[in-house]
Amino acid sequence: MASRSLQRELLGWLVVPLTAVVSFNVWTTYKNAAETANLITDRTLLASARVIAENIRENDGVLEAPIPPAALEMFASDQPDRVVYRVTTPRGQVIAGYPDVIAPPGQPVDLKPVYFETTFRDQPVHAVAIAQPIVSKQNPGNATVAVGQTLRAHDKLMTSLWLKALRDQVLLVAAAGLLGVFGLRRGLAPILRLRNDVMDRDPAELKPFATDTVQSELRPLVEALNEAFDRIQRQMATQRRFVANAAHQLRTPLALLKTQVSVGLRERDIGTKDEVLAAVDMSVDGMAHLSNQLLSLARAEQGSASLMKSEVDFGAVARDALEGLAQAALARNIDLGFESGEDGLAVWGHPTLLRELVVNLVDNALRYTPQGGSVTVGIGHEAGWVVLQVEDTGPGIPDGDREKVFERFFRGSEAGSEGTGLGLAIVREIVSSHDGHIVLANRRPPPGLSAQVRLPAHPPAHT
Ligand SMILES: Nc1ncnc2c1ncn2[C@@H]1O[C@H](COP(=O)(O)OP(=O)(O)OP(=O)(O)O)[C@@H](O)[C@H]1O
Numbered sequence: 001m002a003s004r005s006l007q008r009e010l011l012g013w014l015v016v017p018l019t020a021v022v023s024f025n026v027w028t029t030y031k032n033a034a035e036t037a038n039l040i041t042d043r044t045l046l047a048s049a050r051v052i053a054e055n056i057r058e059n060d061g062v063l064e065a066p067i068p069p070a071a072l073e074m075f076a077s078d079q080p081d082r083v084v085y086r087v088t089t090p091r092g093q094v095i096a097g098y099p100d101v102i103a104p105p106g107q108p109v110d111l112k113p114v115y116f117e118t119t120f121r122d123q124p125v126h127a128v129a130i131a132q133p134i135v136s137k138q139n140p141g142n143a144t145v146a147v148g149q150t151l152r153a154h155d156k157l158m159t160s161l162w163l164k165a166l167r168d169q170v171l172l173v174a175a176a177g178l179l180g181v182f183g184l185r186r187g188l189a190p191i192l193r194l195r196n197d198v199m200d201r202d203p204a205e206l207k208p209f210a211t212d213t214v215q216s217e218l219r220p221l222v223e224a225l226n227e228a229f230d231r232i233q234r235q236m237a238t239q240r241r242f243v244a245n246a247a248h249q250l251r252t253p254l255a256l257l258k259t260q261v262s263v264g265l266r267e268r269d270i271g272t273k274d275e276v277l278a279a280v281d282m283s284v285d286g287m288a289h290l291s292n293q294l295l296s297l298a299r300a301e302q303g304s305a306s307l308m309k310s311e312v313d314f315g316a317v318a319r320d321a322l323e324g325l326a327q328a329a330l331a332r333n334i335d336l337g338f339e340s341g342e343d344g345l346a347v348w349g350h351p352t353l354l355r356e357l358v359v360n361l362v363d364n365a366l367r368y369t370p371q372g373g374s375v376t377v378g379i380g381h382e383a384g385w386v387v388l389q390v391e392d393t394g395p396g397i398p399d400g401d402r403e404k405v406f407e408r409f410f411r412g413s414e415a416g417s418e419g420t421g422l423g424l425a426i427v428r429e430i431v432s433s434h435d436g437h438i439v440l441a442n443r444r445p446p447p448g449l450s451a452q453v454r455l456p457a458h459p460p461a462h463t
């Protein structure tokens, strides 16, 4: 597809209608020029015919029509036009002029002039015929005077009238076009400047653009651009902090691993060597968990726009996640229960991320609940939402930490050595990319934490 140019489009909107208007104008100008030329020719023909008619006289009962020079002089022009005439008596006898050339289509009625077209030696002729009453006993009735002229002078007059008007119109269009181009250039200059500013920018430079140098219509665009820059800047800062934190989190267990390995190498006693190896195994597990959490967070962070979502049976996803955690619950002697009121708790989402959400919440509940406690997972419907509830009998979260636990790498003071502090950050990303909500609350009566996640039911409930 050809790229669209604002300049070309605006110019098109100016030139196309202008051309239509001018074409119409040229047409009316042509008509006007023709009318004016016709009017002038008609007047001259009529005046000439009248002069001839007034000179008709009777001499001894015979009608005569001497042609006065004035009748022909009024046609004087620089064009070699032929002027032809004919005078006929009431009985139809030609007494002056050319009998064969001028023949009006009919007799003039009521003394009104009749204008008509004819030819003289193959040249078109415009002519007039008038009736002249004769007061006489011998020749009663109306004599007819016809005068015609070839069309050279008429055509020249029309052309000169028309050309003058046409020249004015062309000049007008040219001036409008030039002014249009000039105006567009001036008007579009701020956009072009903005484009150059954007293109010339250093990729890392995210300073806002000045809004006072652009027209008011463009200001919202520049403001939106500045807002986008601001968002990117904040996102980049978060990203930088995250990378720094992640590097720090990786460095600590790596340093520990290094120490453990060098201790193991120095150790001679086979029993102690095994102990060190077991510790190394735990460290590697911890690092593997950290890498998995980092990957999950990166995946959840991609945002809702880039996720390939589909209809997911959230009940089935939760049951599947719990089956994977049953072993851990057994190892800690925790009673892990699942309550699902109904089938078909569908949401619109990403199955792997939704599974991760359940795993992280239940993993927390299992990990922070003392041995012998219980963890209950419930899932159900509530007014257009699918609700997941994870309740445990652990210590709960102190009020002051209720928001902080969602921050990346934040771990509670009692959290113990295992864990990365990323679980709830991942949960929050997943919930928000599925347009849901999460609430953590300590159980009443204590002890225990209740985590409640709400996701929009799919298809949306009709109320
Ligand atoms: N069910 C719970 N009971 C008590 N405290 C909890 C519970 N869930 C989370 N917390 C507190 O919130 C903190 C953050 O939890 P989060 O899941 O984000 O990280 P983590 O469990 O420490 O590490 P990870 O889940 O990445 O292995 C935990 O360190 C813990 O102090």
Ligand SMILES: [Mg+2]
Pocket (backbone or CB within 6 Å): 360, 363, 364, 419, 422, 423, 424
């Ligand atoms: Mg956790």
